[in-house]
Amino acid sequence: xxxxxxxxxxxxxxxxxxxxxxxxxxxxxxxxxxxxxxxxxxxxxxxxxxxxxxxxxxxxxxxxxxxxxxxxxxxxxxxxxxxxxxxxxxxxxxxxxxxxxxxxxxxxxxxxxxxxxxxxxxxxxxxxxxxxxxxxxxxxxxxxxxxxxxxxxxxxxxxxxxxxxxxxxxxxxxxxxxxxxxxxxxxxxxxxxxxxxxxxxxxxxxxxxxxxxxxxxxxxxxxxxxxxxxxxxxxxxxxxxxxxxxxxxxxxxxxxxxxxxxxxxxxxxxxxxxxxxxxxxxxxxxxxxxxxxxxxxxxxxxxxxxxxxxxxxxxxxxxxxxxxxxxxxxxxxxxxxxxxxxxxxxxxxxxxxxxxxxxxxxxxxxxxxxxxxxxxxxxxxxxxxxxxxxxxxxxxxxxxxxxxxxxxxxxxxxxxxxxxxxxxxxxxxxxxxxxxxxxxxxxxxxxxxxx
Amino acid sequence: xxxxxxxxxxxxxxxxxxxxxxxxxxxxxxxxxxxxxxxxxxxxxxxxxxxxxxxxxxxxxxxxxxxxxxxxxxxxxxxxxxxxxxxxxxxxxxxxxxxxxxxxxxxxxxxxxxxxxxxxxxxxxxxxxxxxxxxxxxxxxxxxxxxxxxxxxxxxxxxxxxxxxxx
Numbered sequence: 001x002x003x004x005x006x007x008x009x010x011x012x013x014x015x016x017x018x019x020x021x022x023x024x025x026x027x028x029x030x031x032x033x034x035x036x037x038x039x040x041x042x043x044x045x046x047x048x049x050x051x052x053x054x055x056x057x058x059x060x061x062x063x064x065x066x067x068x069x070x071x072x073x074x075x076x077x078x079x080x081x082x083x084x085x086x087x088x089x090x091x092x093x094x095x096x097x098x099x100x101x102x103x104x105x106x107x108x109x110x111x112x113x114x115x116x117x118x119x120x121x122x123x124x125x126x127x128x129x130x131x132x133x134x135x136x137x138x139x140x141x142x143x144x145x146x147x148x149x150x151x152x153x154x155x156x157x158x159x160x161x162x163x164x165x166x167x168x169x170x171x172x173x174x175x176x177x178x179x180x181x182x183x184x185x186x187x188x189x190x191x192x193x194x195x196x197x198x199x200x201x202x203x204x205x206x207x208x209x210x211x212x213x214x215x216x217x218x219x220x221x222x223x224x225x226x227x228x229x230x231x232x233x234x235x236x237x238x239x240x241x242x243x244x245x246x247x248x249x250x251x252x253x254x255x256x257x258x259x260x261x262x263x264x265x266x267x268x269x270x271x272x273x274x275x276x277x278x279x280x281x282x283x284x285x286x287x288x289x290x291x292x293x294x295x296x297x298x299x300x301x302x303x304x305x306x307x308x309x310x311x312x313x314x315x316x317x318x319x320x321x322x323x324x325x326x327x328x329x330x331x332x333x334x335x336x337x338x339x340x341x342x343x344x345x346x347x348x349x350x351x352x353x354x355x356x357x358x359x360x361x362x363x364x365x366x367x368x369x370x371x372x373x374x375x376x377x378x379x380x381x382x383x384x385x386x387x388x389x390x391x392x393x394x395x396x397x398x399x400x401x402x403x404x405x406x407x408x409x410x411x412x413x414x415x416x417x418x419x420x421x422x423x424x425x426x427x428x429x430x431x432x433x434x435x436x437x438x439x440x441x442x443x444x445x446x447x448x449x450x451x
Numbered sequence: 452x453x454x455x456x457x458x459x460x461x462x463x464x465x466x467x468x469x470x471x472x473x474x475x476x477x478x479x480x481x482x483x484x485x486x487x488x489x490x491x492x493x494x495x496x497x498x499x500x501x502x503x504x505x506x507x508x509x510x511x512x513x514x515x516x517x518x519x520x521x522x523x524x525x526x527x528x529x530x531x532x533x534x535x536x537x538x539x540x541x542x543x544x545x546x547x548x549x550x551x552x553x554x555x556x557x558x559x560x561x562x563x564x565x566x567x568x569x570x571x572x573x574x575x576x577x578x579x580x581x582x583x584x585x586x587x588x589x590x591x592x593x594x595x596x597x598x599x600x601x602x603x604x605x606x607x608x609x610x611x612x613x614x615x616x617x618x
Contacts, residue, residue: 087539088582126523129593164482183477184516250584337544345543346539349539352577
């Protein structure tokens with residue numbers, strides 16, 4: 001069983017309350033940081049830990065922090081991105097709902113390191129009840145002297161506020177999030193300038209995911225070097241994986257990134273296998289935006305190596321034969337599922353969530369949705385598959401923010417690996433209304449490396 | 452009748468505004484729109500949006516453009532109970548289509564429609580971050596997860612019972 005750093009105490013009775021959390025060793029990292037470390041030393045520990053952003057992009061957190069501009073007399077802000085909206089992802093919700101003080105603790109230390117006296121949690125609007133949980137935790141922390149003026153006599157002041165969004169996936173993109181926090185439409189900004197220079201209200205700002213900031217707690221408690229010893233290579237520490245789809249035990253799991261994908265899906269400690277004796281067909285391992293992989297490429301890389309649950313191994317083979325760790329939203333599909341229908345629902349999702357600023361995304365996402373609907377309902381033509389490929393290629397890289405890429409990748413990967421299933425929908429339109437394509441050859445051993 | 456928040460709600464508005472630095476009151480717009488929608492019948496009429504604009508000293512258009520951007524803000528009337536069924540990938544894999552169909556069977560409403568008695572509106576929504584507990588729907592501030600036909604029956608009954616108790 002792997003080590004747990006974040007969720008170890010999540011099941012302790014009443015861990016949501018301050019008293020229990022504190023008794024379990026909570027807020028030690030704040031004491032250690034504010035009493036024994038300078039802000040720069042905290043940042044150094046984060047760099048040493050090798051922590052990578054847990055929201056999806058996997059960018060090194062310490063490096064992101066070091067980009068923060070520090071002009072004198074200008075406030076700086078830490079904004080926690082709790083706009084968890086990537087289909088398949090529900091890990092931050094679990095963390096905030098069950099062990100909210102972990103986030104608050106991580107935020108105080110992070111705010112100290114970054115020099116933010118006023119930090120915000122931007123939470124998706126639908127998580128209304130979690131907003132109350134967080135506000136209660138913040139109030140408890142304030143009453144016990146962990147927030148407010150001159151915390152622990154360090155001279156450092158900090159307050160934390162929760163801001164609810166109102167239903168917009170795009171607000172998970174950091175500049176759209178900042179626009180929304182400023183009370184505007186969530187339209188992503190053109191970069192540069194990056195938020196580290198001009199962020200919230202034009203001031204230097206760091207935006208980090210919930211899980212990233214929570215990881216500050218073990219990093220400070222154990223030290224960056226100790227944290228970096230967990231995991232493998234550049235995948236240090238632990239990662240929360242939210243597993244869903246056709247598995248026996250959907251839920252949130254903390255893994256130390258040394259286990260294989262096969263173990264994660266089939267062992268009883270994690271997903272517990274596929275229900276009703278069905279077979280594994282495909283999986284999207286890191287949230288809906290990352291490439292879908294058929295069973296054979298999921299369990300083994302194109303080189304024939306065992307695929308592991310970490311950043312490097314999941315990305316092995318690039319987009320030709322690999323995928324990404326992404327947000328850790330792990331979506332499993334069994335052999336009764338239809339890849340075309342699933343891809344259609346994702347295309348509809350991205351069309352719905354496109355902010356409409358950039359024409360390739362605004363027009364392209366709707367176009368892809370319509371074509372996929374035609375294919376799924378037996379009205380597709382064989383030229384549609386190439387047309388889809390062409391559209392996604394013209395969206396990718398041609399938009400202000402990564403939503404365009406996020407919309408293009410699932411379609412591209414579905415065609416790349418499941419083209420025969422799309423073609424079958426065109427050649428057998430009536431049959432495709434009655435049954436699904438099945439497992440086909442997607443779990444067969446690979447004969448040759450995929451080009 | 453001119454609409455207005457109660458004095459308690461106006462205090463809440465001030466509390467929301469105080470979370471931001473001076474001169475950044477506009478940041479409170481989305482939280483105040485939530486409060487307004489919850490207070491004035493579950494949707495934002497032009498009159499309500501104009502009122503919010505006046506509270507924050509914004510031009511009405513600044514409120515309209517925000518309200519129309521976010522999917523949680525309803526710009527037309529909805530039933531007393533808004534059933535928001537998630538239909539994105541992971542929920543679809545676990546049968547969200549049959550949940551939408553069953554609600555149609557029970558209440559005779561499709562997505563975007565309201566029952567004649569004004570009790571229920573059905574809305575299909577995109578991923579609500581409950582993928583491991585699919586299929587699911589949102590009702591007010593709460594998620595109803597691992598849905599089955601029996602659970603939907605019970606949910607509908609409890610909504611009717613609640614509104615009967617209020618009458």
